Each structure stands twice: as C-alpha cells, then as structure tokens.
Amino acid sequence: MFLSQEADQFQLPVNETGFTREELEELLSFLKSNEPVSPNSGSEGSTRAVYSPDERKKRRMKSNRESARRSRWRKRMHLENITDEVNRLSVENQQLKNRLSTVINQYHIVWRENEQLRSESEALWAKLLDLYWTLATMQSR
Structure with missing residues (x-):
C-alpha cells in the first residue's frame, strides 16, 4: 500500500457524497434544530449562514482541495489494485x-515410447x- 505524509491529513468522506x-456537520445541525428548512435559498426564514464572497471562495477552494486529495x-488505490493484479497474474x-x-516433456516421452512400441x-x-511361411512350407512337403 502506498502511504505518504498526505495520507495522515486525509479525511475520508462519510458516505462518498x-x-x-x-x-455534513452543517447539514446535521439543520436536521437537529427542529426548525423547518425552507426550500428557497433566500434569507427569509433561513437559518443558513451568509458567507462573504471571500469566505465562499475559501470554502470552495478547501472543498476542491479535499476532493482532489x-x-x-x-x-x-486503483493503481495499487491493478499492480497487485498484474503481480498475481504474472505468478x-x-x-x-x-x-x-x-x-510437453511428458508428451515427448510418451510419443518416443509409442514410436518404439x-x-x-x-x-x-x-x-x-x-x-x-516357414510352417506352411514345412506342412506342404
């Protein structure tokens, strides 16, 4: 398995969403808060935090980095699995x-024996x- 320092910082997603x-914590806090969540994204009745453009950009960059990681x-993992499969198939x-x-060696032995027989x-x-012929000649005399 290929391990690096980066693997120590890696955070697996809970369910690959x-x-x-x-x-996910923000979504869970909405679910725990017993307040109905409005389907619109407006600020009326919404409990969602409003982020500044810089904050949204930072969050998006962080999310992209984690996604890339x-x-x-x-x-x-895919490369490791393929490498393992190549090694297994080579063996x-x-x-x-x-x-x-x-x-093939046994075939040649049997073939030579068969030719001899x-x-x-x-x-x-x-x-x-x-x-x-000898018997027939002796009997005909």
Missing part, C-alpha cells in the same frame, strides 16, 4: 508455463509372418 466534514487517493502465468512445459510391433509381425 463529496461533502466535506464541515458541510480524495481523487488522488482513489487513483493510488499464475509462470505456473501455467511450468505446467505446460511439464506436459510401434517399431517392435512391426518387427514382431514380420517375424510372425516368417514363421507362418
């Missing part, structure tokens, strides 16, 4: 090559035929 921890982490491939080599069989058939 892409919300930062602060945004999560993205890099996912990319590292499996080598084992299959070894098995194939063994089977065919040759012996032909020689024995030739001897048997000679014996039949």
Whole structure:
C-alpha cells in the first residue's frame, strides 16, 4: 500500500457524497434544530449562514482541495489494485508455463515410447509372418 505524509491529513468522506466534514456537520445541525428548512435559498426564514464572497471562495477552494486529495487517493488505490493484479497474474502465468512445459516433456516421452512400441510391433509381425511361411512350407512337403 502506498502511504505518504498526505495520507495522515486525509479525511475520508462519510458516505462518498463529496461533502466535506464541515458541510455534513452543517447539514446535521439543520436536521437537529427542529426548525423547518425552507426550500428557497433566500434569507427569509433561513437559518443558513451568509458567507462573504471571500469566505465562499475559501470554502470552495478547501472543498476542491479535499476532493482532489480524495481523487488522488482513489487513483493510488486503483493503481495499487491493478499492480497487485498484474503481480498475481504474472505468478499464475509462470505456473501455467511450468505446467505446460511439464506436459510437453511428458508428451515427448510418451510419443518416443509409442514410436518404439510401434517399431517392435512391426518387427514382431514380420517375424510372425516368417514363421507362418516357414510352417506352411514345412506342412506342404
């Protein structure tokens, strides 16, 4: 597993929604506050804090940095998984090559033995035929 100093600062999202921890806490505070949340984003009846443009920019930049950090982490994990899979498949491939080599060697041994047995069989058939001819000649006299 690839670990870096950056991993110590990394904050995993609670449920991969892409919300930062602060945004989730803000949403939870709305839910806990028993006040109905208005569907409009206007300031009337809304309990949402109004942020200055600089604050919104800072929050957005922080959110983007955290999102980029999560993205890099996912990319590292994906690369690590692929690397592990390549290593596993390389080992499996080598084992299959070894098995194939063994089977090919056994095939050659059996093939040579089979050729030898065919040759012996032909020689024995030739001897048997000679014996039949000799026997037939002796009986015809």
